[in-house]
Amino acid sequence: MTAIPNVNKQSALGKLFAGGAFQKILAFASLIILLIGFSLASPNFMQTSNMIAILQATSVNGVLAIAATLVIITGGIDLSVGTLMTFTAVMTGVVLTNLGMPLPIGVVTGIATGAFCGFISGTLVAKMKIPPFIATLGMMLILKGLSLVISGTRPIYFNDTPGFDLISRGSLIGEVFPAVPIPNGVLILFLVAAAASYILSRTVLGRYCFALGSNEEAVRLSGVNTDNWKIAIYTLAGAIVGVAGLIIASRLNSAQPALGLGYELEAIAAVVIGGTSLSGGRGTILGTLIGALIMAVLLNGLRILSVAQEWQTVVTGAIIILAVYADNVRRRKGN
Amino acid sequence: MTNLVEMRGIEKRFPGVHALKNVQFDLRPGEVHALMGENGAGKSTLMKIMSGIYARDGGDMFVDGKPAAPDGPRAAQNLGIGIIHQELSLMNDLTAAQNVLIGREPRRRFGRLDEPALNAKTAEIFTSLNLAMDPRTMVSTQTIARQQLIEIAKALSYEPRVLIMDEPTAALNDAEIRELFRVIEKLKSEGVGIVYISHRMDEIKRIADRVTILRDGAYIDTLQAADTPLSKIIQLMVGREVTQTAPDIPDTSDNAVALEVRGLSRGKDVRDVSFNVRKGEILGLSGLMGAGRTEVARIIFGADPHDTGEILVSGQPVDIRSPQMAVQAGIGYLSEDRKHFGLAVDMTVRANIAMADLTQFTSRTGVLDEAAMKRTADQYINQLGIRTPSDTQEVRLLSGGNQQKVVIAKWLLRDCDVLIFDEPTRGIDVGAKSEIYALLEELAAQGRAIIVISSELPEILRLSHRIAVMCEGRLTGILPREGATQEEIMKLATQTENLADKTKETTQ
Known part of the structure; x- marks a missing residue:
């Protein structure tokens, strides 16, 4: 009886930590500090056009990072998001340019290709019990090769499909509010983020995402078909990668088959900076979004300050290590 | 029927x-x-x-x-048919309600979750269990005991x-x-x-x-x-x-004090705890879950920091800031969760025992001496009566009692004078329990100072020479075994600081 008040106090405190509030605040504060720091260092930084450039640069990596977040929360990892993005762009190119189909079919093809490849990755992991790292490493190489084979190693241009470039470069918001011409690519990023966030927090699929990452065996013993849910999550992640493929193809107005490798690491970096645990069970889309923004702001700011590109890469690496260390320190204090 | x-x-x-x-x-x-x-x-x-x-x-x-x-x-x-598993099978990153109804979440259309219904349904089950817990409580913030209650609620939810x-x-x-x-x-x-x-x-x-x-x-x-x-x-x-009868207690009152703690405090978990253990003595540490017993042990072992207080080994103040320093001071701690903290269960008995002090088995060129490791492992297998086909058996294949003996062997190899056992017989069957008891008594008879943390009162009464009882982070009393009863221990274990205030409140 007497232990009860004590326990209640614990759980109130626990709620504060468990909500991941600190994690998000930490990442958000770093973002603000970066923004203030660069504004003070260069008057060119805080221009509307530059802010939009940063958002534009975030859109592809942000969408990829959202896909990676879903998989990482289940306790897995997806190394194939970069080359899958390219593969979906190439498939869209085949349908629109080589076959001359109308635009909506191209869009559906891109997303469906992503979902299908995600389904395969998920099946490899869930049914064939191949560790996610290996399964998606294999998929990464297969898709890179297939992109080159299908495209004949040449870029596919979308000049014959009017309006394709508007997917990323047009601005629906700019038409309504001319003062803030936020490109559609950024709008898509925020829509995907909102949808993913809703799925994670409000749907059964999202619930099993966290449950699988937290204790897969316990979920299985509760009578849940864990294999199918895992495949569903990888499939959803693949479909989201398909969206990223559309954004980048539209921005470049072409499918570049040699592109893609390296994007997966940047996506995972954004996820980690955003406070999602690589061991699964914990993570937020908002955190990932902030993580992706931090990386874009950093690169943009360093470029404005004329820091050599080589050094930008060094700084990015250091930031990843710092972010995870800061999170560890916070967690240790929390306990 | x-x-x-x-x-x-x-x-x-x-x-x-x-x-x-x-x-x-x-x-x-x-x-x-x-x-x-x-x-x-x-x-x-x-x-x-x-x-x-x-x-x-x-x-x-x-x-x-x-x-x-x-x-x-x-x-x-x-x-x-429902089952409550022996090993906790909860998802720590989810709330209590999300755990209880996993796989049967109340849903709206399109796979959307009905969170209010989820929490309400769980609250109902908690009420029928007389369990005062918010369904939105995160499982990871709960004590093992309360997690166990969530597990029970989960099984009942299947009706x-x-x-x-x-x-x-x-x-x-x-x-x-x-x-x-x-x-x-x-x-x-x-x-x-x-x-x-x-x-x-x-x-x-x-x-x-x-x-x-x-x-x-x-x-x-x-x-x-x-x-x-x-x-x-x-x-x-x-x-x-x-036989379950306790043997006579040897007189250790003249022996030198092996370990003494004075005014040990850490936040609310441990408050001004002082006691000592003499050589050859077994001190029982009793109390309810969350009374601060494990916390005291972890501080002494250097696994957690403390705010104030001092630790003396053989009368000398020691500054222990890490488990490594504790081991150097001759203190060993056997955690209640053997699989997590005590053993590499996929490795062999030999490897586990030798791991305690690998330098002892390493040649000057850095190569491990398997023959010496085998000799040592065999020696402890005999000495402690570890039932295993050979020293190359994987530890996970041993029973709980024999796994516990492997942990004990590790600490004996490090030659610790003070050994703290946290729930040494948890999940161990009756036959193996009395073997572990005999082993602890033998270790004490060899002149080691032993602290046993246990939630089972018969175990505390059976083993301890003296019984220290904790409640809400404070040491509420130390009883000699002669004449100590379960009732007396429970009285001390529930002797909260604001007990008097509370009774006033309820009578008003």
């Missing part, structure tokens, strides 16, 4: 092990049927077959008189007609056990059949109607609990007589 469940001639083989040999078991509506046996006797295997986790290799199973072969947890649930409880009280304090037994009585009156597995013999007398005993995978007997003495049950379980 037909049996709820009937199992006949059940066979189960694992690679190299004949786990169940022609085992029978039946369960009637509204009864508590205790399943007894030492670790490795096949209790959990039998129950995993009943609940669809394992497939049987032979024999028949009937539910309501109809043949049944559940091929998974869900199939068993559909037959009305099972057959409920298997595998060691449900292992982490509960007396008040919580009473609450659990109240729930069991209620379920019985509703016609639910309960299979009860426990190593706490006193519980069997309190709640079981019938007792079935397994030994080495074979069915031994089914008896009426009311007219069978405990000694008979124990004898059937181990196949020999086990």
Whole structure:
């Protein structure tokens, strides 16, 4: 009886930590500090056009990072998001340019290709019990090769499909509010983020995402078909990668088959900076979004300050290590 | 009246092990049927077959008189069979409600979750359990005892007609056990059949109607609990007589003090704790879950920092800031969670024992001396009576009691003068328990100072030379064993600081 008040106090405190509030605040504060720091260092930084450039640069990596977040929360990892993005762009190119189909079919093809490849990755992991790292490493190489084979190693241009470039470069918001011409690519990023966030927090699929990452065996013993849910999550992640493929193809107005490798690491970096645990069970889309923004702001700011590109890469690496260390320190204090 | 469940001639083989040999078991509506046996006797295997986790290799199973072969947890649930697992199987990153109703979340259209309904439904179950807990509480913030209660709530949420409880009280304090037994009585009156597995013999007398005993995978007997003495049950379980009487306590009052702590404090968990242990003495540390016993041990061992207070080893103040420094000072700590903190279970007995002090087995060129490691491992296997086919057996294949002995061997190898045992017999069966007790007594007789943390009062009374009791982070008293009773210990264990204020509040 007497232990009860004590326990209640614990759980109130626990709620504060468990909500991941600190994690998000930490990442958000770093973002603000970066923004203030660069504004003070260069008057060119805080221009509307530059802010939009940063958002534009975030859109592809942000969408990829959202896909990676879903998989990482289940306790897995997806190394194939970069080359899958390219593969979906190439498939869209085949349908629109080589076959001359109308635009909506191209869009559906891109997303469906992503979902299908995600389904395969998920099946490899869930049914064939191949560790996610290996399964998606294999998929990464297969898709890179297939992109080159299908495209004949040449870029596919979308000049014959009017309006394709508007997917990323047009601005629906700019038409309504001319003062803030936020490109559609950024709008898509925020829509995907909102949808993913809703799925994670409000749907059964999202619930099993966290449950699988937290204790897969316990979920299985509760009578849940864990294999199918895992495949569903990888499939959803693949479909989201398909969206990223559309954004980048539209921005470049072409499918570049040699592109893609390296994007997966940047996506995972954004996820980690955003406070999602690589061991699964914990993570937020908002955190990932902030993580992706931090990386874009950093690169943009360093470029404005004329820091050599080589050094930008060094700084990015250091930031990843710092972010995870800061999170560890916070967690240790929390306990 | 037909049996709820009937199992006949059940066979189960694992690679190299004949786990169940022609085992029978039946369960009637509204009864508590205790399943007894030492670790490795096949209790959990039998129950995993009943609940669809394992497939049987032979024999028949009937539910309501109809043949049944559940091929998974869900199939068993559909037959009305629920199980509370021995190992906690909760998802720490989810809330209590999300755990309780996992797989059966109230849904809206398009796979959307109905969170308010989820929480309301869970709150209902908690209320029926008299459990004061917010359904939105994150599981990871709860003590093991309260996690166990969430697990029980989860099993009840299936409204099972057959409920298997595998060691449900292992982490509960007396008040919580009473609450659990109240729930069991209620379920019985509703016609639910309960299979009860426990190593706490006193519980069997309190709640079981019938007792079935397994030994080495074979069915031994089914008896009426009311007219069978405990000694008979124990004898059937181990196949020999086990003495449970405590030996005389050696007089250690003149021995040198091995370890002393003065005014140890850390936040609210540990408040101004002072005590000492002499060489050759066993000090019991008692109290309810969350009283701060493990916290004290972890501070002494350098695993957690402390705010104030000092630690003296052999009269000399020592500054212990890490487990490594504690080991250098001759202090060893055997954690309550062997698998997590004490053993590399996938490695061999030899490797685990040698790991305690690898430098001892390393040549100047950095190569490990396997022959020397084998000699040492064999020596401890003999000395401690570790039952293993050889020193190259993987530790995970040993029973709980033998795993505990491997942990003890590790600390003996490091030559520690002060050994702190945290729940040394948790999940260990009766026969192995008395072996561990004898081992602890022998270690003390060799001049080591021993601290035993235990939630089982009979164990504390059986082992300790003196009994220190904690409540809410404070040391509320130290009792000599002569004349100490369970009631006296419980009084100290519940002696809260603001007890007086509270009684005032409730009377107003």
